[in-house]
Amino acid sequence: METITPLQKLSTDWVEQLALEELNMEESGVVHMNEHLDPIHFLEESSIEFMNQLRERCEIYAMKFNEFRGGTNSGNQIKIFKISNTVNDFMLFRCSLRLVFARKANDLISIGFLNNGKDVYSARLKAKENPKQSPHEIKAFVGPFMDISWRFQGELVNLDALVRHYLSEFIRQSAR
Numbered sequence: 545m546e547t548i549t550p551l552q553k554l555s556t557d558w559v560e561q562l563a564l565e566e567l568n569m570e571e572s573g574v575v576h577m578n579e580h581l582d583p584i585h586f587l588e589e590s591s592i593e594f595m596n597q598l599r600e601r602c603e604i605y606a607m608k609f610n611e612f613r614g615g616t617n618s619g620n621q622i623k624i625f626k627i628s629n630t631v632n633d634f635m636l637f638r639c640s641l642r643l644v645f646a647r648k649a650n651d652l653i654s655i656g657f658l659n660n661g662k663d664v665y666s667a668r669l670k671a672k673e674n675p676k677q678s679p680h681e682i683k684a685f686v687g688p689f690m691d692i693s694w695r696f697q698g699e700l701v702n703l704d705a706l707v708r709h710y711l712s713e714f715i716r717q718s719a720r
Contacts, residue, residue, distance in 0.1 A: 565579075583686045583690060583692075584650060586686070586690045586692055587650035587651050587684055587686070587692060588650045590650075590684060590692040590694075591647050591649075591650050591651065591652075591653065591684060592631060592632055592647070594653065594682075594694055594703075595631075595632040595633070595634075595645065595647050595653065596632055597703055598645055598653075598703070598706075598707065599624070599632065599634050599645070601703065601704070601707040602624060602634070602636060602645075602707060602711060603624055605707065605708075605711050606622040606623075606624055606636060606711070609622055609711075609715065610622055620638060620639055620718075620719070621638065622636055622637070622638045622714075622715070622718075623636070623637045623638065624636055624637075625637060627644070627646070630646070630647070631647060632647065633645060633646045633647055635658075636711075636714055638714070638715075638718040639718045639719070640659065640660060640718075641657060641658075641659055641714065641717055641718040642657065642658040642659075643655070643656075643657055643658075643710060643711075643714040644656055644657070644658055644679070646679075648681075650684070651683060651684035652681060652682070652683055652684070653681070653682040653683075653694075654679040654680065654681050654682075655667070655679055655680045655681075655682065655710055656678070656679025656680065657675070657679075657714070657717065663677075664677065664678065664679060665677055665678070665679075666678060666679055666680045667680065667709065667710055667713040667714075668713060680696065681696075682694050682695070682696050682701055682706075683695055683696075
């Protein structure tokens, strides 16, 4: 059994990027001395990564749901589509209902249902609640040392709980 050292768990992407930037700086002569102090670059990276993680989890769970429903031969399958002309927006589709995940800005992701191509509404958060006529918004907050966290209504977001909630609501709403 192979042992994983603490160093192997660390993400080294940022230091690799620094090395590449320095090599490019030497070749081009263009120096970016303050880029690491500008949150825009970090917000863009974080929002793209967040959306990729969302899509990856949705694909895994949709595939598993479809498999339990009888595979590709069954009706009412969940399908996932990329939204054209965007970096990584996507939607789930089933029985004329769409669940749309859209990166509206580097610090804002909206999640909402689209029914019949026109009516936009949010997922319910409580059993007896009526859906609101606008999508939910997940916002990025920049903390100390450019630490970015994603929040819903001011609360820290757990990605797995978020996917479970929206996918459960989507499956139940699209079963009608």
